[in-house]
Amino acid sequence: MKNLSFQRKFLSTLMGGLFLATTSLVHSQEYPTRPVSIVVPFSAGGPTDAVARLLAVPMTKFLGQTVLVENTVGAGGTIASNRVAKSPKDGYMVLFHHIGISTAPALYSKLPYDTLNDFEYIGQVVNAPMTLIGRKNLPANNFKELLAYIQTNKDKVTLANAGPGAVSQLCGMLFTSQVGVALTQVPYKGTGPAITDILGGQVDLLCDQTTNTLTYIRSDKVKLYGVTTTQRLSSLPEVPTLNEQGLKGFQVVAWHGMYVSKGTPQPVLDKLNAALKNALNDPDVRSRLKDLNVEIAKPEDVTPASLKHQVESEVKKWAPIIKASGAYVE
Numbered sequence: 001m002k003n004l005s006f007q008r009k010f011l012s013t014l015m016g017g018l019f020l021a022t023t024s025l026v027h028s029q030e031y032p033t034r035p036v037s038i039v040v041p042f043s044a045g046g047p048t049d050a051v052a053r054l055l056a057v058p059m060t061k062f063l064g065q066t067v068l069v070e071n072t073v074g075a076g077g078t079i080a081s082n083r084v085a086k087s088p089k090d091g092y093m094v095l096f097h098h099i100g101i102s103t104a105p106a107l108y109s110k111l112p113y114d115t116l117n118d119f120e121y122i123g124q125v126v127n128a129p130m131t132l133i134g135r136k137n138l139p140a141n142n143f144k145e146l147l148a149y150i151q152t153n154k155d156k157v158t159l160a161n162a163g164p165g166a167v168s169q170l171c172g173m174l175f176t177s178q179v180g181v182a183l184t185q186v187p188y189k190g191t192g193p194a195i196t197d198i199l200g201g202q203v204d205l206l207c208d209q210t211t212n213t214l215t216y217i218r219s220d221k222v223k224l225y226g227v228t229t230t231q232r233l234s235s236l237p238e239v240p241t242l243n244e245q246g247l248k249g250f251q252v253v254a255w256h257g258m259y260v261s262k263g264t265p266q267p268v269l270d271k272l273n274a275a276l277k278n279a280l281n282d283p284d285v286r287s288r289l290k291d292l293n294v295e296i297a298k299p300e301d302v303t304p305a306s307l308k309h310q311v312e313s314e315v316k317k318w319a320p321i322i323k324a325s326g327a328y329v330e
């Protein structure tokens, strides 16, 4: 008798489990049935935001549901990463982040999420080169003059960034350590507000993605001192790299990826990957990004395996560099 009731209980638990698994499979195959959010870790009007908004248009068409962009700003992108890491495992909240996801573990003494274990990877997205720009009325007209200006105005010169963990901060950190001068850093919640202050002359320098800076460089609203890639940029062939101008080995490229929370079902991951691939093949997206000198990830890199590998190797690469620099957020 006792045995019979145990068997009944066991069977009903088994059936319940099977029912739940089947329902979640059916749901994940129907995905998406409501709007999907792309969470951007920086303010609206910045380069990460700009690329996300560009991708949201073809992704909306492909998924048949509105893809919205939400800006969850602060703490160099870690608030957004944590939000997505803790979100339901259903694919309705997608993180669009850059290289900062891999520098944060070395920069922050405590992170409320586990970078390597709390996400599912969708794929790499774009690689954006960066530029060192200054306010228009900065007296230095080229890199050589900038170095001299920095030496004589050490205590005055300010360098904007989008917070500890932002790629602009990383670039600024490499710049100041190679130049050997600790400039005053001015943190913002994204490039949007940082550029506003460069344009207004409230802050002196910023190292940021071409996605945003190119427009102001082309319209002569800012000064340009160099590019952060090892090769000159096709859109600015006359502008020397920082490496060429004496900062040996200087290279920062803002690579970007898409993530969802760990445990999101495979059919949802596959659909998001297909939507991303489709968006990166969209002719409007391609021509817009080309115009901004932003490189689209190679098809073989728009994959979960490639992004996973990228994050893991970049976490390893930046940890000792950041440690040596002393940049650390308690």
Ligand code: ASP
Pocket: 042, 043, 045, 046, 047, 048, 049, 100, 161, 162, 165, 166, 167, 168, 169, 189, 190, 191, 192, 208, 209
């Ligand atoms: N470019 C920024 C950074 O420095 C963030 C942004 O996209 O606004 O990380």
